[in-house]
Every structure is written in C-alpha cells, then in structure tokens.
Amino acid sequence: MKQRRSITLLSVLAFGYAFLYVPLISVIVYSFNDSRLATVWGGFSTRWYAALLKNDEVLDAAWLSLQVASISATLATVFGTMIGLALSRFGRFRGRTLLSGMVTSPLVMPEVITGLSLLLLFVSLQLLIGWPAQRGFSTITIAHTTFSLAYVTIIVQSRLNAMDQSLEEAAMDLGGRPLRVLFDITLPLIAPAMVAGWLLAFTLSLDDLVIASFVSGPGGSTLPMVIFSKVKLGVTPDINALATMIIVFVSSAVLVAWWFGRRASRN
Amino acid sequence: MNAGDVSVTGKGGQLWQRFVIAIPYLWLLLFFLAPFAIVFKISFSDPIIGQPPFTPTFDDAGNVVSTWDNYRFLFSDKLYGLSYLKSVVTAAIATFFCLLLGFPMAYAIARSDERTRNLLLLLIILPFWISFLLRVYAWMGLLNNYGVINNLLLWLGVIDSPIQLMYTDFAVYIGLVYSYLPFMILPLYASLERMNWRLVEAAMDLGAGPLRAFRDITWPLARPGVIAGCLLVFIPAIGEYVIPYLLGGPESLMIGRVLFDEFFVNRDWPLASSVAVVLLVLLVIPIVLLQRSQGADQEGAA
Amino acid sequence: MAGFEVPSSGRVLIDGVDVTSTPPYQRPVNMMFQSYALFPHMTVEKNVAYGLQKDGVASSEVRDRVADILKLVQLEDFTARKPDQLSGGQRQRVALARALVKQPKVLLLDEPLAALDKKLREHTQFELMSIQDKLGITFVVVTHDQEEAMILSTRIAVMNQGRFCQVDTPATIYEFPTSRFVADFIGTINMFDGVVEESTGDEVAVRSPDANALLRAHSERKFRQGDKLALAVRPEKIYISKNKPDNGDDICLEGIVEDLGYFGNISLYRIRLPGGKIVQVSAQNRRRSATRSLEWDDNVFISWQPQSAVLLTE
Numbered sequence: 036m037k038q039r040r041s042i043t044l045l046s047v048l049a050f051g052y053a054f055l056y057v058p059l060i061s062v063i064v065y066s067f068n069d070s071r072l073a074t075v076w077g078g079f080s081t082r083w084y085a086a087l088l089k090n091d092e093v094l095d096a097a098w099l100s101l102q103v104a105s106i107s108a109t110l111a112t113v114f115g116t117m118i119g120l121a122l123s124r125f126g127r128f129r130g131r132t133l134l135s136g137m138v139t140s141p142l143v144m145p146e147v148i149t150g151l152s153l154l155l156l157f158v159s160l161q162l163l164i165g166w167p168a169q170r171g172f173s174t175i176t177i178a179h180t181t182f183s184l185a186y187v188t189i190i191v192q193s194r195l196n197a198m199d200q201s202l203e204e205a206a207m208d209l210g211g212r213p214l215r216v217l218f219d220i221t222l223p224l225i226a227p228a229m230v231a232g233w234l235l236a237f238t239l240s241l242d243d244l245v246i247a248s249f250v251s252g253p254g255g256s257t258l259p260m261v262i263f264s265k266v267k268l269g270v271t272p273d274i275n276a277l278a279t280m281i282i283v284f285v286s287s288a289v290l291v292a293w294w295f296g297r298r299a300s301r302n
Numbered sequence: 303m304n305a306g307d308v309s310v311t312g313k314g315g316q317l318w319q320r321f322v323i324a325i326p327y328l329w330l331l332l333f334f335l336a337p338f339a340i341v342f343k344i345s346f347s348d349p350i351i352g353q354p355p356f357t358p359t360f361d362d363a364g365n366v367v368s369t370w371d372n373y374r375f376l377f378s379d380k381l382y383g384l385s386y387l388k389s390v391v392t393a394a395i396a397t398f399f400c401l402l403l404g405f406p407m408a409y410a411i412a413r414s415d416e417r418t419r420n421l422l423l424l425l426i427i428l429p430f431w432i433s434f435l436l437r438v439y440a441w442m443g444l445l446n447n448y449g450v451i452n453n454l455l456l457w458l459g460v461i462d463s464p465i466q467l468m469y470t471d472f473a474v475y476i477g478l479v480y481s482y483l484p485f486m487i488l489p490l491y492a493s494l495e496r497m498n499w500r501l502v503e504a505a506m507d508l509g510a511g512p513l514r515a516f517r518d519i520t521w522p523l524a525r526p527g528v529i530a531g532c533l534l535v536f537i538p539a540i541g542e543y544v545i546p547y548l549l550g551g552p553e554s555l556m557i558g559r560v561l562f563d564e565f566f567v568n569r570d571w572p573l574a575s576s577v578a579v580v581l582l583v584l585l586v587i588p589i590v591l592l593q594r595s596q597g598a599d600q601e602g603a604a
Numbered sequence: 605m606a607g608f609e610v611p612s613s614g615r616v617l618i619d620g621v622d623v624t625s626t627p628p629y630q631r632p633v634n635m636m637f638q639s640y641a642l643f644p645h646m647t648v649e650k651n652v653a654y655g656l657q658k659d660g661v662a663s664s665e666v667r668d669r670v671a672d673i674l675k676l677v678q679l680e681d682f683t684a685r686k687p688d689q690l691s692g693g694q695r696q697r698v699a700l701a702r703a704l705v706k707q708p709k710v711l712l713l714d715e716p717l718a719a720l721d722k723k724l725r726e727h728t729q730f731e732l733m734s735i736q737d738k739l740g741i742t743f744v745v746v747t748h749d750q751e752e753a754m755i756l757s758t759r760i761a762v763m764n765q766g767r768f769c770q771v772d773t774p775a776t777i778y779e780f781p782t783s784r785f786v787a788d789f790i791g792t793i794n795m796f797d798g799v800v801e802e803s804t805g806d807e808v809a810v811r812s813p814d815a816n817a818l819l820r821a822h823s824e825r826k827f828r829q830g831d832k833l834a835l836a837v838r839p840e841k842i843y844i845s846k847n848k849p850d851n852g853d854d855i856c857l858e859g860i861v862e863d864l865g866y867f868g869n870i871s872l873y874r875i876r877l878p879g880g881k882i883v884q885v886s887a888q889n890r891r892r893s894a895t896r897s898l899e900w901d902d903n904v905f906i907s908w909q910p911q912s913a914v915l916l917t918e
Contacts (some may be wrong), residue, residue, distance in 0.1 A: 047406040048422075054403070055429050055483065058440035061450050065443060109888065114326040122325045128323060137330045139593055143534065145541020145585075147558045148578050151565060152337030155575070159340050181333045184326070205641035207628045208606055209655030214318050219654075221647050242433045245543050259435050266418075266439050266548065275443075278436040285431045293424050 066275035083276035091170055093261055093277065100258040103172065104240035107179035111236040112229055114180070116189025120221070122188070123195035124203075141185040150249030153178045157250060171255030178250045179240040185241065189230035194228035195221075338582075345575035372420055372576035382577065389557040392471070392546075393539035396478035400486040400535050401528065403479065406520065408490035408527075413498070424493070430484045438477050438548055445473050445549070469551035477545040482522065482538070486531040493527025494520075526595055533592040555580055557581055605744065606712055618709055629658070634703040635712040638719070641792050642687040642693045647682040648674070648698050655706045660668050674703040676735065684884055700732075704739065709831035713745045717752050729755050736794050750790060754778070783918040784834060793836045794883050795916075800831040803867045808915060814881035815857055821913040834916045839886040844873060846898065848905050856907040859883065873898065875906055 089095060118138055122131070141149065157167055157174050167174055168243055184230050202224070206216040222229075244259040251257065335341060346368035411422045414584040443466040444450045452464040452583050467473055497520065542559035550556070557577065564574040605616060607628030612676060615624045625633050634655070644650050649670055656666045674680045677697040687695055696716070703711055716724045716732065718781065733756060736743050747753055753760050754774045761771040762785075770777060770786045781787035795797065798812030808827050810819045819835050826831070843849060849856065859875040862882065866889075873885045885906055891897070898904060 044406055044410045047403070047412045051403055051407045052308065052425060052479070053485075055426070057438065058444055058480070059432070061443055062436070062440045112833065114329060117322045117476070119417065120318075121326075125319055125323065130323075130327065133328070134327055136593070137334050143524065143537040143589060143592060145538055145558060145581065145584075147541050147543050147561045148341075148582060151561065151574060151578050152341045153333065155340045155344055155571070156333065156337040177333060181330070184330075186627055200639065200640065200644060201637050201639050201641040204606075204608055205629075205635070205702075206643070207608075208633070208635045209706065210629045210658035211654070212627075212629050212658075215658065220643060238431055242435065244430045244435055245558075249565075259433070262435055262439070263544075266442065274439065278433075278439065281436060282432050286428060289424070289428050289431055293420075297420070 054200070062275055063279045063282060066272070066279040068272060069277070081274045084280075087273050087276050087280075090273065092256075093273075095256070096256050096258040096261040097248045099172070099255065100241050103176050103179060103257065104237045107183060107240045108233050108236035110176075110180040111183035111187050112233045113123055115184040115232055115236075116191050116222075116225070118184065118188045119191030119195055119225075120217075123192050124221075138185050138188045141182040144182075145245075146245035149182060149248075150178070150246040152182070153246065153248040170250060170252030174250045174252070175247050175255065175257065178246050179236075179243060182246070183239050186235050187229075190232045190235065191225060193227050194225050198224060200232035308361035341575045341578050344572055345579050346370070346571045347372075347569045347575075349572050373580075374575050376576050376580060379564055379580055381555075383402070385557045385560045386580070389540045392474060392478070392556060393536050394555070396475055396482070396539055397486075397532050399475060399479050400533060404483055404486035404490055404531065405528070408487045408494055411487075412494035413499075415422075426487050434481060437481060438545055438579065439480045441473070441477055441480065442468065442548060444593060445476070466547065469554075470553050474546050474554050476551045478539055478542065480536075481545065482535040484589060485534045489530040489534060490524065490527045493524045493530075493591055495562065497523050511591045517521075529595045530592065533588055533595070537588050537592065540585065541581060605710065607631050623747050632709040633712060634706055634708040634710075635715060635873075636696075636699050636703045636714065638714040638716075640687075640699040642695055642702075644687050647684050647686055648679065648690070651687070651698055652702045652705055655702065657708070669705055673701045674764060676704075676738070676797075677701045692719060693728070696720070696728070700735070704735070704741065709742065710742045710744055710758075713743060715747050715749075716745060717749065718747070732756060733801055739848055742876045762871075764789075764791060779838075780914060781916065784836075784916050785918075787836050787914065787916055791885055793838055793839065794842075796835045796881075798833065798835060800827045800829055800833065802829060803827045807910065810915075814877060815877050817855060817857055818854055819913070820910045821915055822911045825914045827914070827915070831917075836914050836916055837908050837913040839872070839884045842883070842885045842908045843908050844875070844885045844887055844898070844906050846902065846904060849907050851907070851909075854907040854909050855913075856905055857883075858903070858905055861898055861904055864896070864898065864900065866896065869895070871898075874905060 040171065047049060066083060067081065118134065121128070122135060122138075153174075154170075157170055198221075203216050203220055207221045211219060212297070242259060243257070244263055247257045247260055248263075251260065262274060266276055307337065348369055348371065362366075407426075411419055411426075415420065442449075446452070447464040447466065448466075451467060452461075455461045455465065502515050502519050505519050506512065510518060540556075541558045541561075542556060543562055546554045546559055547554045561574050561577045561581070564570050564577060607623070607626060608704055611624065615622055617623070619630060621634075624790055626837055640785050644655070646654070652670045652673060653666050656669060661669075670683075671680065674683065679694060679701065680801060681700075682690065682694065687698070690698065696719075713732075717728055720728060729752070732743070743756075745753070757774055759771060760777050762769045762777065762787050770782050772780070777786060778790055781790065782791075787793045790794070796810070796814050798810040798814075798819065800812045801809045802816065803809070803826070806822050806824060808821050808823050810821065810833065812819055821835055843854075859877045862872055862876040863874040865872040868889070870886050870888050873887070875883045875885060877883060892897060910912040
C-alpha cells in the first residue's frame with residue numbers, strides 16, 4: 036500500500052542525507068586541490084596522494100592500526116560470541132545479571148572514562164606484576180577488544196534469540212550431544228552475525244582515538260592519533276587525500292557487500 | 303528450552319558451558335570492572351611528581367592513605383561545576399536536534415517500500431563505517447572562515463565578510479548531531495518499522511485527523527525507540543572529547559576535555575580520576591534508564 | 605518423552621527401561637517437530653543422515669539406510685536439495701524420514717497434520733498409517749485436532765488439565781465415554797441431568813427435569829435409586845420426525861424446531877423441549893429433494909433407543 040508522502044517529509048529526508056554527505060563530498064573535492072591552502076582552490080592535482088604514500092609516519096601508523104584492529108576484532112568476536120551464547124542459551128546462571136550489565140555498559144560509556152580506567156589498570160598491573168612494561172601494541176589491543184566485544188555480543192545475541200531453537204532440539208533428539216550441536220548447527224547458522232560483528236569491531240578499532248591515546252606508549256601511534264595531531268591546528272591537504280582514500284574504500288566495500296547481500300537474498 | 307536446561311546431562315555436559323561463560327567473564331572482570339575500582343581508589347590519592355604520579359594506597363606502615371582533597375577541590379572550583387553543567391546542557395540540546403532531524407527521517411524510511419528502504423538505510427549506515435574523526439574533520443573544512451559554507455554565502459552575496467562558524471558552540475552542535483545521527487535514527491527506525499500501520503488507518507477511520515492519529519497512535523508506540531535513541535546519543539555526548547576540541551571554542555569547555563587535560567596536561571591523575579567518578583555518578587541514572595528500556599523492549603518484542 | 609523437560613515427579617519407562625534421567629541424545633526416541641526443524645544449511649541427504657552419523661554408523665551403511673528411507677517417503681530424487689527448495693509437504697516427509705531412519709522405539713509427532721491443507725492432510729494421514737504399519741514403530745501423536753486423533757490412532761488418550769481422563773480405542777472413547785468431560789470434549793453430545801428412579805437388571809430409568817418422560821438406558825454398572833447422574837446421547841443416534849414414531853421401546857420426546865442448519869449431506873437441528881432444554885439432532889438427508897422436510901417452529905418428535913444412551917457420573 037503506497038502512502039502519498041508529504042512534501043515536508045521528503046524535503047526533511049533530502050536535507051538529512053545532504054547534511055550527512057556534503058562534508059564528505061567536499062573533502063573528496065578538496066583532496067584534488069593543488070593549493071597548499073586547503074580551502075582555496077588552486078587547480079586540480081593529485082600531488083597530495085603522492086605525498087601521502089611517501090609519508091612514513093602515516094604509513095607506519097596505518098600498519099599498526101590494521102594489525103591492532105584485526106587482532107582485537109578477532110578476539111572480540113570470539114569473546115562476544117561466547118557471551119552471546121551464554122546469555123541467550125544457557126538460561127539462568129550465577130552472575131548473569133552482572134555479565135549482562137558489563138556487556139551493555141561499554142556501549143554508552145564515554146571514551147575518556149574507559150580510556151582513563153584502562154590506563155590506570157595497566158599502570159597498577161605494572162606496579163604489581165611488572166607487566167605491561169611498555170604500553171603500546173598489546174595494551175591498545177586489549178582495550179579495543181574489551182569495548183568491541185560488547186557490540187559483537189549484542190549482534191550475536193539478537194541473532195540467537197531470533198533463531199528457531201527447535202533446530203538445536205532436533206539435533207539433540209537425533210543423538211547430538213550439546214557441544215556437537217553447537218558446532219554442527221548453532222555456529223554455522225549464526226556465522227553471518229559473527230562476520231558482521233567482526234567487521235564492526237574492526238571498524239571501531241581502526242577509528243578509535245581517545246582510548247588509544249590513553250593506553251598507548253612511546254612509539255606506538257595509531258592512525259587516528261597521527262591524524263589528530265595533524266588536524267589539531269587546522270585543515271591540511273594531505274589529510275584530505277587520506278580521508279578521501281578511506282571514504283572511497285569504505286564506501287565501495289559497503290556497497291559491494293550490500294550488492295552481494297541483495298543477490299543472495301533474491302536467490 | 304535451551305541446551306542449558308538439559309541439566310540431566312550431568313556434570314560432563316555443563317563443564318564446557320562453564321568454560322564458555324568463565325573465560326570472557328574473567329576478561330571483563332579484569333579489563334572492565336577492575337579498572338573502575340582502580341579509578342575510584344586513585345581519586346582518593348594525592349598527586350606526586352614521579353612514576354606513577356600518585357601516592358600509593360598503603361603507606362609503609364600498612365595503613366590506608368586517602369584524602370578527600372580532590373573532591374573538595376572539584377566542588378570548590380567553579381570551573382568544574384560549570385563544565386559538568388555545560389556538558390549536560392550541550393548534550394541535551396544536541397540530542398534534541400538529533401531527534402528533530404532523525405525522527406522524520408526514520409519515519410519516512412519506515413513508511414517507504416521494501417526496496418527503497420534498504421537503500422535508504424544503507425545510506426544512513428554508510429557514514430558510520432567511515433572514520434568518526436575524519437567526518438568531524440570534514441566539518442572543519444566546511445565551517446572554516448575560508449571554508450565551503452562561507453565561500454558559498456559570500457559568492458551568493460548573502461554576507462559581506464566571513465561569519466565565525468568555527469570554534470563556536472554552534473559548530474559543536476553541528477558536530478554532535480552529525481556524528482550521532484545514525485545512533486538516533488536506527489533505534490527509532492527499529493521501533494517504527496515494527497508498527498502496524500493499520501492501527502493508524504483504524505484511528506482515521508474512526509474520525510481522527512492525521513495529526514491526532516499521530517499523537518494518539520504512532521507516538522506512544524514509537525516511544526521506546528525514542529527513549530533508546532535519545533539515551534544512545536545523550537550519554538556518550540556528555541563525555542565527548544574530540545568534537546568540542548576540534549570544533550569548539552574556549553566557552554565550549556566540556557567535561558571530556560577537562561578530564562583529558564587534567565590527565566595529560568596537568569599530570570594530575572587523582573584529580574582526573576575524581577572528575578571521572580563524578581561523571582560516572584551523573585551518568586548512572588541515564589544508563590540504568592537505558593538498560594531498563596532495553597530489557598522491556600526485548601521482552602515486548604518476544 | 606523426548607527428554608527436553610525434566611519431570612517434577614514420576615518416571616519415564618521405555619520398554620521397561622527407566623530413562624527419566626537420560627538426556628535426549630541418548631534416548632531411543634525420535635521426534636518429528638511441528639515446525640519440521642530441518643537444518644537449513646544442510647541438504648536433504650545430510651539432514652536425514654545426521655542422526656546416524658552422530659551414532660557413529662559406517663558411512664556406507666549410512667548412505668544405504670538414507671536411500672532406503674527416502675524411497676519409503678518418496679523423496680529419492682530430492683537428496684541434493686536444501687530445505688528452502690522444498691514444498692511444505694516435502695519438508696514434512698524429510699522430517700519424518702530423518703526421525704525414522706534411526707529406527708527408534710518410539711516416534712513422537714507434534715501436530716503432524718496441522719500445517720497441511722485439506723487434501724494433503726487426507727493423503728498424509730493414510731501415508732502415516734501405512735508407514736507405521738510397515739515399520740512397526742510405536743507412534744505417539746500430540747494433536748488438538750479430533751479428526752486427526754480419531755483417524756490415526758489405535759488408542760487415544762484424552763487429557764484434561766494434565767491428567768489422563770480416558771485411554772481407549774477411538775470407538776470406545778466416542779461411544780463409551782467414562783466421564784462428562786470426555787463425552788463433551790469429543791464430538792457433540794446431549795446431556796440430561798437427572799436422578800435414578802429405578803434400576804432392574806441392566807436397565808436403568810432416569811427422571812430428569814429437562815424431559816417430561818422417563819428416560820431409560822442400558823448399563824452394566826449398578827445404580828441405586830436416588831443416584832445422581834447424567835444421561836448422554838449423541839445427535840446422530842436420535843431420530844426426528846413430524847409424526848409420532850411407533851417403536852414402543854424407544855424414548856420419545858416432543859419439541860419444536862428452534863434452529864436448523866443444512867449442510868448438504870446432513871442437517872443439524874436444535875430442538876427445544878417444553879422444559880426449555882435444547883437437544884441437538886443430526887440427520888442424514890436420505891431423500892433427494894430441493895425442499896426441506898422440516899422447518900423452523902415445526903412440532904417434531906425425537907426418539908432414541910435405550911441402548912444408544914450412556915450414563916455418566918463424573
């Protein structure tokens with residue numbers, strides 16, 4: 036049934052999308068700006084892209100960020116799936132409310148608090164047992180895993196809640212022990228949710244600035260930290276280029292995923 | 303019925319389940335809960351020069367050393383009270399504008415047909431996957447005195463000289479709404495999508511005009527989504543650091559920035575900890591509200 | 605029985621073996637779920653083979669047994685398909701095959717015919733009976749559909765609030781109910797509450813305020829004068845006519861047609877007796893005619909044989 040949508044509604048919608056996308060488009064446009072003054076147009080040029088590729092600081096930071104993101108996303112997916120399973124399938128167990136609370140809090144906790152608390156933890160641990168001696172890669176990874184797993188848990192848990200439980204019962208009825216049923220039936224069916232969770236955790240990790248600033252150490256700068264130190268003073272052209280590359284890459288990835296998703300569901 | 307109910311399996315069946323619960327549980331206890339305890343503890347310490355820059359809890363004699371100095375300072379210096387207030391007010395205003403823009407958008411998406419709906423949703427989510435930092439950065443380019451907006455207005459002849467948009471509260475609001483809009487739209491959409499539009503038709507059939515039908519039927523059913531969306535924006539916005547730093551001016555001092563500066567610039571860890579504790583206390587009520595509405599929502603959906 | 609709920613009291617015995625504390629994956633019981641519960645990410649063949657594989661059966665034997673059972677349910681050409689490529693009836697047959705291939709001692713069926721349309725339902729009913737006959741496995745069917753229960757079962761257990769009221773063959777349940785609940789629950793029945801006036805041999809005479817004649821019935825149970833009971837008679841056992849019938853032994857009552865429903869093959873009448881009671885009568889339309897023989901507000905006589913009625917005390 037089609038509704039005749041009012042003009043005001045359509046215009047609000049159009050305004051909303053413009054609001055979301057105009058800044059991104061302007062960054063892309065200005066990344067080709069030949070002038071050093073990032074906001075005055077000086078002609079079309081790709082020199083900033085070339086400069087970016089020679090910038091070791093940015094490249095090192097990008098590499099570090101990718102590594103941290105991959106590892107923390109994987110750990111977060113593993114833990115998040117475990118918790119999702121526990122909360123959805125294991126009924127009541129001791130400490131369930133606390134677990135549930137611990138899992139939903141990181142979603143809304145301001146990053147400065149999470150960052151501060153984790154740094155203080157690492158410092159205290161260092162005093163107590165000598166580890167971590169040097170803050171950097173491992174501490175950032177641990178921090179990212181911890182807040183990402185909350186997101187993975189929510190995704191996996193809602194998928195499990197929506198899943199027909201009679202499938203697992205049928206498998207048990209046919210002779211599968213609960214652990215076997217988990218691997219034969221449950222995990223394959225929630226695999227898409229796990230993948231979505233991994234991607235989300237990966238993105239969150241790549242994007243994090245505040246927490247990484249707190250828990251990192253000398254020599255361990257993530258990409259957001261490098262970007263932030265550059266843009267503190269104002270708009271810079273090579274950041275425009277970097278931003279464009281990321282925007283284009285992410286957009287294409289998302290559009291490709293969506294396209295494949297549509298084709299799969301049509302079949 | 304779930305695997306856990308089959309307690310007839312005895313100890314063997316439950317062992318691996320205990321592992322599955324225990325491993326992430328321990329992780330969270332160590333890396334999520336314990337840190338808060340430490341923050342709390344350190345808020346009672348004194349700052350000292352050295353590593354680590356705070357006095358230990360136990361002195362040489364084994365007695366507990368603690369001080370209320372940090373909190374006393376916090377409550378005596380007006381700066382802190384003002385920035386808490388500023389943060390709450392800013393977050394509230396930003397939440398309001400997010401709702402103002404987000405609700406019609408979510409409504410329009412929920413009312414559109416299947417195919418367009420997926421595309422529209424995708425376009426809402428897409429910016430979310432792009433770096434948050436870069437999106438805030440993008441606004442810096444737009445709001446600049448030599449930025450796109452000013453250039454456009456000058457070119458159109460609406461103004462004679464650039465208006466100061468950057469480093470103002472206005473810029474902070476734009477940044478907050480821009481970054482948190484998806485967080486508002488998605489829960490709103492989830493609530494509206496579940497709605498049975500026939501109820502609105504029934505109301506109109508019984509004599510209610512469209513505005514009346516909206517107030518009586520649509521709004522109450524969409525309320526859980528509204529609450530969830532508002533809290534998902536309001537709570538993190540209070541502690542925002544990046545947006546006020548990059549886009550805001552000296553009068554936009556928010557508590558996130560205060561905490562960061564106390565910690566990194568003044569190296570006063572105990573004071574920063576006390577700032578964090580007070581902020582947490584402030585947030586407890588909204589967080590509990592959110593958890594309640596989430597729980598009720600899930601039960602309602604089931 | 606499948607082992608998914610732990611009873612708060614009592615035991616479950618299968619073939620004399622106490623399985624109350626045995627988990628579902630170790631019981632010789634298999635279940636056909638109402639939603640079929642086919643594994644969507646596995647083919648028909650893998651679905652059916654799952655149970656055998658969990659038992660550690662050799663893969664060559666698995667292949668053979670799967671092929672045999674699929675032939676039995678007439679799905680041998682569908683082995684490589686996935687559940688979402690099958691129709692509802694085909695999915696049900698896969699679920700059935702999957703449960704049967706392990707040759708369990710008991711097969712549980714949860715509302716097996718509920719999701720099927722009328723024609724398919726009839727076809728499947730007979731198919732189920734023939735499979736059961738061929739394999740000799742005990743089927744336990746749970747249903748709320750009386751027709752399903754009557755056709756499929758060798759024995760029916762009628763339950764009320766968690767307790768068994770009567771466990772008997774379909775005919776016994778229908779014609780010889782042992783309680784008011786069972787009599788009323790299965791099909792339709794007319795109940796006359798009354799008091800025993802006299803009881804000689806196997807004939808009992810009941811006086812009821814609903815009827816202005818003495819109601820007689822046959823019963824093997826002994827009753828005494830003054831016992832309170834209900835006399836129940838099924839609608840199809842009652843004759844209805846405009847003229848008074850002359851079979852002397854029958855109980856005969858007079859009444860007015862309050863309502864009638866014409867169904868083509870039968871007609872249902874609601875007759876109001878002088879005392880106000882409504883009696884339901886069903887009659888086959890034996891005569892081929894376009895006009896009805898009885899109309900609203902007609903005076904009619906209804907009668908039934910004494911042995912048609914059953915006496916109920918609970």
